[in-house]
Amino acid sequence: MTAPLPPLPGAPWIAHQDGELMVEQVALPRLAETFGTPLYVYSRAAIEAAARAWSDAAPGRAVSLRYAVKANSNLAVLRLLADLGWGFDIVSAGELARVRAAGGDAARTVFSGVGKTDAEIAAALRAGVQCLNVESESELRRIDRIAGELGQRAPVSLRINPDVDARTHPYISTGLRSNKFGIPQARARQAYTDCAQLPNLQVVGIACHIGSQITETEPYLDALDRVVDLVRDIERHGVTLQHIDLGGGLGIRYAQETPPRPDELLGALYARLDAAGLGHRPLLLEPGRSVVGNAGLLLTSVVTLKSSLERHFAVVDSAMNDLMRPALYEAWQDIVAVRPRDGAQRRRYDVVGAVCESGDWLGRDRALDLREGDLLAVLSAGAYGMAMASNYNTRPRAAEVLVDGAQAHLIRDREDVSALFAGEHLPPRR
Numbered sequence: 001m002t003a004p005l006p007p008l009p010g011a012p013w014i015a016h017q018d019g020e021l022m023v024e025q026v027a028l029p030r031l032a033e034t035f036g037t038p039l040y041v042y043s044r045a046a047i048e049a050a051a052r053a054w055s056d057a058a059p060g061r062a063v064s065l066r067y068a069v070k071a072n073s074n075l076a077v078l079r080l081l082a083d084l085g086w087g088f089d090i091v092s093a094g095e096l097a098r099v100r101a102a103g104g105d106a107a108r109t110v111f112s113g114v115g116k117t118d119a120e121i122a123a124a125l126r127a128g129v130q131c132l133n134v135e136s137e138s139e140l141r142r143i144d145r146i147a148g149e150l151g152q153r154a155p156v157s158l159r160i161n162p163d164v165d166a167r168t169h170p171y172i173s174t175g176l177r178s179n180k181f182g183i184p185q186a187r188a189r190q191a192y193t194d195c196a197q198l199p200n201l202q203v204v205g206i207a208c209h210i211g212s213q214i215t216e217t218e219p220y221l222d223a224l225d226r227v228v229d230l231v232r233d234i235e236r237h238g239v240t241l242q243h244i245d246l247g248g249g250l251g252i253r254y255a256q257e258t259p260p261r262p263d264e265l266l267g268a269l270y271a272r273l274d275a276a277g278l279g280h281r282p283l284l285l286e287p288g289r290s291v292v293g294n295a296g297l298l299l300t301s302v303v304t305l306k307s308s309l310e311r312h313f314a315v316v317d318s319a320m321n322d323l324m325r326p327a328l329y330e331a332w333q334d335i336v337a338v339r340p341r342d343g344a345q346r347r348r349y350d351v352v353g354a355v356c357e358s359g360d361w362l363g364r365d366r367a368l369d370l371r372e373g374d375l376l377a378v379l380s381a382g383a384y385g386m387a388m389a390s391n392y393n394t395r396p397r398a399a400e401v402l403v404d405g406a407q408a409h410l411i412r413d414r415e416d417v418s419a420l421f422a423g424e425h426l427p428p429r430r
């Protein structure tokens with residue numbers, strides 16, 4: 001007897017049933033027929049369950065959830081979260097426009113980012129965002145000037161760089177002193193007292209965000225300890241802070257990771273906050289990946305099987321332009337056959353795209369029994385998948401579908417090739 005297969009990330013909403021991979025009650029071959037591949041497919045129930053795990057994580061506490069739009073910015077995803085009462089964390093004026101187009105509330109939107117332009121700051125102030133999370137002393141002065149020009153007082157939080165190691169991939173670690181993010185902790189108090197000299201600013205909080213795909217509680221606690229010290233120090237100097245924003249970054253299961261659940265994380269954070277007498281302070285959290293990551297997959301078909309002298313390759317119709325994480329971070333995401341075969345011709349394949357880069361792979365050394373034309377699903381692709389997609393090699397970006405029970409809703413059209421160069425112009429010939 002063979003041992004039962006472990007549940008797939010995204011289970012129970014993403015699972016094999018009668019030999020076919022299903023998202024909720026929709027079989028993926030049907031979606032491939034209707035919408036083509038490559039195709040991003042999300043489970044509404046999985047997104048909602050992940051969102052509820054956050055909203056139910058700390059009953060009786062003042063926690064405000066601000067979904068990090070950059071993880072998956074499709075309007076349908078944003079509206080779903082807005083309908084669940086979430087606000088948003090944005091990093092550009094483009095994301096602000098998305099939030100508003102999706103019916104999100106600017107007054108529950110925080111604006112993070114290390115390089116906000118004057119135009120973006122003005123757009124955020126005009127829209128009436130909850131606050132700007134400020135990343136440098138010079139940005140503070142710019143915001144003060146722009147707010148003055150608009151006749152407003154700008155609500156600001158300072159994003160502190162607590163210099164803690166999130167123990168994640170270096171490209172997605174953001175709270176180390178060598179990273180570009182935030183104001184060094186040692187200068188934070190001075191920056192807060194400087195705000196008092198800037199007439200068009202209103203200090204509302206303190207923020208930090210130490211990284212992404214964090215799978216342990218300790219880095220958060222380390223960051224929290226530093227934030228707590230700062231809150232005390234700053235408030236002793238006469239500045240009152242309304243909220244504490246601890247950012248996002250909770251990891252998901254791609255392989256065998258066991259990140260803490262939101263309730264476990266918040267339980268640990270509140271134990272510290274209570275001990276510091278800050279348990280009643282409104283808390284903001286900015287989860288992105290943990291809301292959508294396990295709720296989505298990338299559906300792709302095998303174009304060609306080929307072998308070099310050393311390796312077997314499954315060349316598929318999606319590539320690094322559709323899903324960049326493997327190329328960018330050497331990230332591992334599970335790849336499963338939509339209709340698994342009997343395994344008689346199982347080989348170890350590198351699953352690669354058609355882009356002209358050797359870094360263009362979705363998975364390496366995967367045991368799969370494949371024929372050309374087979375459908376594969378790259379799992380845990382709901383976050384930083386479509387959001388990072390590009391048109392490299394003039395490849396139209398994939399369509400996106402949101403499954404809701406037995407229904408499949410197209411939430412983004414497949415791009416048309418002609419649209420990819422519609423904005424280009426030929427100068428007169430000489």
Ligand SMILES: *Cc1c(COP(=O)(O)O)cnc(C)c1O
Binds near residue numbers: 070212250
């Ligand atoms: C990216 C980001 C987040 C979300 O991170 P996840 O790992 O997706 O939860 C939250 N806050 C800020 C400031 C970010 O840059």
